[in-house]
Amino acid sequence: MANPGGGLARDTNADWRKLSVTDPYWGVVTDPSFKGAVLPPDKLQAFYDTGRQEVAGFVAELETLLGAPFRASTALDFGCGVGRLAEAMTGHADKVTGYDIAPGMLELARARGGAVRYVDALPDESFGWINSYIVFQHIPPERGMVLLGELLRRLEPEGVITLHFTIWREEQLKVRPWRAAARRMVDLVKPREGLVSMYEYDLGAILEELNRHGIFRMILKSTDHGGHHGVMIVGRRDLTDSPKTH
Numbered sequence: 001m002a003n004p005g006g007g008l009a010r011d012t013n014a015d016w017r018k019l020s021v022t023d024p025y026w027g028v029v030t031d032p033s034f035k036g037a038v039l040p041p042d043k044l045q046a047f048y049d050t051g052r053q054e055v056a057g058f059v060a061e062l063e064t065l066l067g068a069p070f071r072a073s074t075a076l077d078f079g080c081g082v083g084r085l086a087e088a089m090t091g092h093a094d095k096v097t098g099y100d101i102a103p104g105m106l107e108l109a110r111a112r113g114g115a116v117r118y119v120d121a122l123p124d125e126s127f128g129w130i131n132s133y134i135v136f137q138h139i140p141p142e143r144g145m146v147l148l149g150e151l152l153r154r155l156e157p158e159g160v161i162t163l164h165f166t167i168w169r170e171e172q173l174k175v176r177p178w179r180a181a182a183r184r185m186v187d188l189v190k191p192r193e194g195l196v197s198m199y200e201y202d203l204g205a206i207l208e209e210l211n212r213h214g215i216f217r218m219i220l221k222s223t224d225h226g227g228h229h230g231v232m233i234v235g236r237r238d239l240t241d242s243p244k245t246h
Helices: 012-022 041-066 084-089 103-111 141-152 177-189 203-212
Strands: 072-078 093-099 117-119 127-132 155-169 215-225 228-237
Touching: 041 084, 041 155, 041 215, 041 228, 072 084, 072 141, 072 155, 084 093, 084 127, 093 127, 103 117, 127 141, 141 155, 141 203, 155 203, 155 215, 203 215, 203 228
Parallel strands: 072 093, 072 127, 093 117, 127 155
Antiparallel strands: 155 228, 215 228
């Protein structure tokens, strides 16, 4: 699917490898107080505290969906970055794996120690909980939908998901066609790295993919990041379940 916001067809992996060196924390949470390659202890603590707060919210939604306390045996954080969410997920899962393509971010995550296993290749194993938050929005949808399928194939029967996608952007954030064309020309001549690109996904296509992998029971919660509107999808895989028909 083309990006309706006019974003570039970029090598976003190269962007995140660059950001992992220059702005590893701001690249995850775009708050000015998290700018820079190194954060003072108080800012670093505040950064990781945001992860614990957000994961607590995801778990509360899962418990609402399941109608019971939640704990996973295995969990995967897709696009883990510096481990902001993966660390927090260890409070709700026995074994947590964090996956990312940015070596600099993985190096920082590993340096913190802890129980998370950090990898730079998507593990060929199954997980009881797969999480990804504010990650797919930076991946072109034609590639992101393939990755979504790869993740869902790794979800255990009766496993759960907490997955975030951006769906639309407000008018003032849309890139006009002439400007998008100009940016593409500049990129062809002199590609730039370290940009934070935003992409919108087709919610219908996402739900179709989830249904094809046995996920029918879901909670959808709207998100708004500075005019980029999305949805957090909390769901459970149940291969014995099926959509209701009337």
